[in-house]
Amino acid sequence: xxxxxxxxxxxxxxxxxxxxxxxxxxxxxxxxxxxxxxYTFPTLFSHEExxxxxxxxxxxxxxxxxxxxxxxxxxxxxxxxxxxxxxLVEKHLISPKLVDESTHGACLLSDDEVISVMINEExxxxxxxxxxxxxxxxxxQLANILDDWLEEAIxxxxxEERGYLTSCxxxxxxxxxxxxxxxxxxxxxxxxxxxIIPAINQLGLVVRGMYGEGSxxxxxxxxxxxxxxxxxxxxxxxxxxxSVVQQIIAQERxxxxxxxxxxxxxxEDRVFRSYGILSNARIIETKEASTCISDVRLGxxxxxIQNISESILxxxxxxxxxxxxxxxxxxxxRPYERDMRRAALIRERLNLxxxxxx
Amino acid sequence: MICQECNQRPAALHFTKIVxxxxxxxxxxxxxxxxxxxxxxxNGGSGFSINNLLAGLLNIESNFQHPKANSFPKTEEVxxxxxxxxxxxxxxxxxxxxxxxxxxxxxQLIPILKRVHSGNTAHxxxxxKRIGGALHLKKQLAExxxxxxxxxxxxxxxxxxExxxxxxxxxxxxHAQGEGxxx
Numbered sequence: 284x285x286x287x288x289x290x291x292x293x294x295x296x297x298x299x300x301x302x303x304x305x306x307x308x309x310x311x312x313x314x315x316x317x318x319x320x321x322y323t324f325p326t327l328f329s330h331e332e333x334x335x336x337x338x339x340x341x342x343x344x345x346x347x348x349x350x351x352x353x354x355x356x357x358x359x360x361x362x363x364x365x366x367x368x369x370x371l372v373e374k375h376l377i378s379p380k381l382v383d384e385s386t387h388g389a390c391l392l393s394d395d396e397v398i399s400v401m402i403n404e405e406x407x408x409x410x411x412x413x414x415x416x417x418x419x420x421x422x423x424q425l426a427n428i429l430d431d432w433l434e435e436a437i438x439x440x441x442x443e444e445r446g447y448l449t450s451c452x453x454x455x456x457x458x459x460x461x462x463x464x465x466x467x468x469x470x471x472x473x474x475x476x477x478x479i480i481p482a483i484n485q486l487g488l489v490v491r492g493m494y495g496e497g498s499x500x501x502x503x504x505x506x507x508x509x510x511x512x513x514x515x516x517x518x519x520x521x522x523x524x525x526s527v528v529q530q531i532i533a534q535e536r537x538x539x540x541x542x543x544x545x546x547x548x549x550x551e552d553r554v555f556r557s558y559g560i561l562s563n564a565r566i567i568e569t570k571e572a573s574t575c576i577s578d579v580r581l582g583x584x585x586x587x588i589q590n591i592s593e594s595i596l597x598x599x600x601x602x603x604x605x606x607x608x609x610x611x612x613x614x615x616x617r618p619y620e621r622d623m624r625r626a627a628l629i630r631e632r633l634n635l636x637x638x639x640x641x
Numbered sequence: 642m643i644c645q646e647c648n649q650r651p652a653a654l655h656f657t658k659i660v661x662x663x664x665x666x667x668x669x670x671x672x673x674x675x676x677x678x679x680x681x682x683x684n685g686g687s688g689f690s691i692n693n694l695l696a697g698l699l700n701i702e703s704n705f706q707h708p709k710a711n712s713f714p715k716t717e718e719v720x721x722x723x724x725x726x727x728x729x730x731x732x733x734x735x736x737x738x739x740x741x742x743x744x745x746x747x748x749q750l751i752p753i754l755k756r757v758h759s760g761n762t763a764h765x766x767x768x769x770k771r772i773g774g775a776l777h778l779k780k781q782l783a784e785x786x787x788x789x790x791x792x793x794x795x796x797x798x799x800x801x802x803e804x805x806x807x808x809x810x811x812x813x814x815x816h817a818q819g820e821g822x823x824x
Contacts, residue, residue, distance in 0.1 A: 320740065320772075323724050327738040405736070427767075434769050440740035441772060445754075446764025448743050450736045452750065453757050455743070457766040474667075487759055513754060514761020545666075549653060 287635065293607065295374060295396035295413070298597055302416020306584050307532050309464040309504065309597055312375070312413045313422040313521070315430055316406040316449045316458035320438035324450045325385070325403050333387035336407050340391070343436050351428050353393055355400070360388040366615075369606030375413065380404055398429060405450045406458070408433065415597075417528060419461050419521045427517075446513065456513030461524050465531060466596060468503040468581045469538030476505075479531065486527060487511045502573030502600060507531070543585060554582030562633050566619070567626040572603050576629075591636045599629060644670035721745040765814075778815050782808065 302311070318324055319339065322332055341357065348355055360368065360382065368382045371390070376399040381388045391400040401409040410429050412422040440448040446456040454460070470476040480490045489510050492500030507528060509520045542550050557578035560571070567575075580596035582588040601607060608624045609616050616624060642652045645668055652668035719728040724738035728746055737743060743750065754762045768778075785808050792801035 318740065323739045324737055326734060326736045327724050327726065430767075431770060434771055438772055439769050441769050442740070442743060442764075444763050445743055446766060448737070448740045452735075452737070452753055455754065456758065456761075456764045459766070511758045511761065513758035513764055516766040520766075 293370075293602065293610070294598060295376075297395050297397045297413065297415055298594065300415050301593070302414055302418050304529075304532055305416035306593065307466055307535050308417040308528065309466055309600075310375075310413055310415055311417055311419045311422050312411060312460075312462050312464075313419060313426045314460045314462075315410040315426050316447065316454045316460075317408040317410065317430065317433070318440040318448055318450070319407050320440045322407065322440075325405060325407065326450055328386070330386060333403050336403055337387045337389055339437055340389070340402055340408070343433060344391070346436070349428055349432050351425065352398065352432065355391040355393055355398065357389055357391050360385060360390075366606060366609055370610050373601060373604040373606045376411075377401055378404060398425065400429070406454070417463060417525065417532075419463065419525050423459075423461065423517060423521050453510075454512050457515070457517050457520065459512055459517050459520055460508055461521050462506050462508035463524070463528050465505050465507060465528070465535075466503055466577065466580060467505055467531070467535050468577050469535045469542060470531075471500075471503045472542060473538045475534065475538060479534065483507060483527060483531075486523070488524065488527060501570065502577040502596075504573075504577070504600065539581070539585065550585070551582075551587050554578050554585075554587050558582065558588060561629050564626045564629075566622045567629065568622055569603065569625070572625055572629065573600070576600065576603075591633065595632065595636070599632060602628060602632070642668050644668065644673055646670070646673035719745060719749070778811060782811050782815065785811065 302308070319336060322328065322336060325333070328336075337359075344355060344357060358371075363371075368377070371377045372379055372382060374396070376392065376396060377390050378401065381390065381401050381404045385403045387403050389402040391402070392398070397412055397414060399411045399413070401411070410426050410433075412426045412429075414422050442448055447458040449455050449458050467476060470479060483490050487510050489508050491506045491508075492504070507524070509524055511520070515523075557575035560567070561575045561579060576596055576599050579588060579591065580593070583591055583593055583595070602611075603625045605616075605621055608621050608628065611628060612620075612624055644650050644652045647670060650670035650672060653670050720726070721738060721742045722745065723741035726738035726742055728749060731737065731742065731746060737746075751762055785804055789801055789804050789808065792798070792804065
């Protein structure tokens with residue numbers, strides 16, 4: 284399969300749309316955790332209960348879905364190969380927990396992969412909406428439509444005082460986790476990030492490296508999300524996060540400007556060295572690839588590099604993960620083979636753009 | 642220019658930090674810059690994770706409430722009637738077994754919720770349309786209006802003003818919800 288064709292099939296189509304502030308905000312995500320009344324939560328439920336949860340959802344799918352949501356396809360974890368599951372995880376559509384620990388786990392996906400609903404993960408239902416750029420409010424709106432559609436037919440576990448009841452006390456209340464992925468090379472290079480992270484934490488928000496908890500901040504990509512789900516309305520949670528993100532965007536832009544002003548040639552050198560590595564390397568590990576891809580994306584944003592599309596960061600960050608590499612290779616790969624494949628895929632991807640422009 | 646960090650190598654990176662309007666110029670060599678960013682990455686990566694800490698948090702809470710922490714029968718007493726999860730087990734896994742657990746462990750839960758959610762224990766967000774509806778609110782509103790009347794009759798104006806503000810806030814919420822229904 285040609286790379287172009289593979290890309291079309293492999294990447295979620297929402298990634299083709301450039302959302303607001305997409306030079307710094309890669310994606311916005313909203314997640315609602317919900318449980319069904321009178322059913323034990325997934326941590327303790329029986330196989331039968333898990334199955335009936337799945338049946339309830341299937342039955343609900345038979346009725347018409349709101350036109351704003353469109354068609355939803357149900358995929359049961361049992362039907363998937365290990366590699367297929369891994370690819371869904373790498374696209375952030377499902378969690379590793381759903382793959383590894385769920386009983387009768389499944390997900391609902393919309394055509395454009397904006398909506399994904401995990402079933403029988405930590406909670407009975409987790410509605411997620413993923414959009415490009417900074418679009419938290421829009422994502423919340425869509426998640427709410429889907430939430431209301433489910434609630435029309437299914438009773439949720441809800442308490443007047445505590446709100447939506449969830450497995451984990453950290454989600455009780457709104458069950459809402461709103462998050463954004465931000466590319467912040469300017470703040471990292473100027474070391475301001477060290478001061479910004481504690482400040483963000485003080486505002487009741489959490490900052491993590493890419494790929495969730497306990498992982499490194501690969502490629503200067505940070506995830507910022509709300510921590511509090513109780514005592515704040517959904518609207519306030521999303522608005523507060525959005526306004527903090529807007530401030531970080533302003534700081535990142537200022538940092539980039541300062542970098543260009545004070546060390547233009549050093550920055551340009553760094554960008555083109557990384558570009559050189561990506562376009563010539565034969566073996567490349569994830570960490571090095573992430574750093575170089577981040578530099579190249581910064582170079583594109585600053586106008587040093589002109590013949591490569593901005594979406595390269597989003598694309599390559601997802602495509603150079605082990606699951607995708609193996610899918611592209613059409614079979615399992617050893618770690619050193621992956622590093623070779625990764626280098627080859629990056630070279631091919633860069634060629635695709637330069638060819639188009641020449 | 643010499644690097645500010647190691648005072649040995651020539652500075653290769655120059656930048657200006659602007660923090661709260663205060664401008665600082667920084668000049669460091671590439672090696673020091675590299676070291677710093679690596680250091681940061683490792684720290685940033687292992688970042689604070691509320692879920693991992695939760696079990697610990699719950700433990701602290703239970704020890705705090707029962708100074709003789711190992712008084713086995715006392716902690717075993719609380720057990721959810723629906724899913725049979727004991728408080729001890731809840732503390733270990735950091736997860737509720739079912740919706741009833743929230744009620745069962747209500748007393749122990751309040752300080753935990755306060756810590757996790759910045760002092761909040763009450764939900765003020767979305768209400769499910771069908772099972773919740775505006776009914777709860779309207780009922781609550783009616784009760785509060787009755788209380789207001791009583792306070793006014795008794796000429797307790799300070800208390801009356803307090804509850805009047807609460808009613809206004811609640812009415813706003815009902816109103817907002819009504820709008821939500823139409824959209």
